[in-house]
Amino acid sequence: MTQAPHPPPPTGSAPPGHGDLAALAARHGLTVSGARPPLAAYVRLLWARRHFIAAFSTAKLTAQYSQARLGQVWQVMTPLLNAAVYYLIFGVLLGTRRGVPDYVPFLVTGVFVWTFTQSSILAGTRAISGNLGLVRALHFPRAALPISFCLQQLQQLLFSMCALVVILLAFGVPVAFSWALALPALALQFTFNAGVSMVMARMGARTPDIAQLMPFVLRTWMYVSGVMWSIDNLAGKHTGWPSWVLPVLQANPAAVYIDLMRFALIDSFGADRLPQHVWALAAGWALLAGAGGFVYFWKAEETYGRG
Known part of the structure; x- marks a missing residue:
């Protein structure tokens, strides 16, 4: 006796539903790719x-100036040249050096610390959009990219700090135990920079045009952060300003980290020139930006590299 063949499935039957596919995937241990x-x-x-x-950060740092004749010397020369330009324009022509002891160490420290934040955020903005080939080819936590770019800028800052130490000693700033405070200040600033870089990386991944806007935003931020001038001197020069202006400028996170580094490295920059609860401010900004x-x-x- 021959067995009757199974009837073919009806041509009008509906395809398996989402629940059926999910159950089938779970039964065979399949997961969503890139979830x-x-x-x-x-x-x-x-x-x-x-x-x-x-x-990755070390390789990027090494390759950054590989085509230049002076190579890694530009890691130090770039912020030094910026400091020289700012000294001529702001210190000499606009007179911001008046009333600021040790103005050259004051200025160079501000430029170096600000450059760390500025470069970290600019690099973070392009961390995803500028590395789509890597993002699409390999499976890894995408946060590794903005963090590695911030680490690259930290390494570059440490190179620059060697030149900063020479400048401090050349202008008569003595070595002091307070220099050790630079380490926790840098750790807090790195956490803050990494957090902001991750925010900008997500925004830049969705809207790449943000990378073109960020230099203007950062330039404005630099001018209000006391890089080339003393925020503390505003209290005596602009008495007609609203009372909230000075505390807001002092609480600006970029200004907080710059002031902490100046306090750590320059003996004439005393605690009286710092905003109240400055370490709490620095830790709060680092926690808010880093965790947030x-x-x-x-x-x-799961959206990075898609589309």
């Missing part, structure tokens, strides 16, 4: 890629 992991798991994945982050920026970036993890 966003939970926050704790994402942190563990990022920590597991720490060696990649360090190697990380969560904000993580929420869009």
Whole structure:
């Protein structure tokens, strides 16, 4: 006896629904490609890629000036030349050096510290949009990119600090135990920079034109952050200003980290020139930007490189 063949499926039957496909994928251990992991798991994945982050940042730093004749010397020369231009325009022509002891160390410290923040944010804005080939080719936590760019700028700042120490000694600033305070100040600033860079990386991934706007935003931010002039001197020069102007300028995160570095390195920049609760301000900005920026970036993890 022959077995009757199975009847063909009806031609008008509906395709499997979403629930059926999800159950089929779960039964065979399949997961969504590029799905966003939970926050704790994402942190563990990022920590597991720490060696990649360090190697990537070092490679980027080495390649940055590989085509220039002076090579890595430009890591120090660029902020020094900026400081020289600012000294001529602001210190000499506009007279911002009056009333500021040790103005050259004051200016150079401000320029170096500000350049760290500025370069980190600019690099972070292009971290995803400028590395789409890497993002689409490899599976890794995307936060590794803006963090590695911030680490690259930190390494560049440490090179520049060697020149800063020479300038401080040349202008008679003595070595002091307070120089050790530069380490926690830099750690807090790095956390702040990384958080803002991750915010800008997500925004830049969706709207690449933001990268063209950021230089103008950062230039405005620099002018109100006391890089070339003393915020503290405003209290005596502009008594007619509203009372809230000076505290707002002093609480500006860029100004907070610049003032902390000046306080650590320059003996004439005393505690009386710092805003109240300056370390709490620095830690608060670092926590707000670092944690907030990380969560904000993580929420869009599965969208990077798509479309």
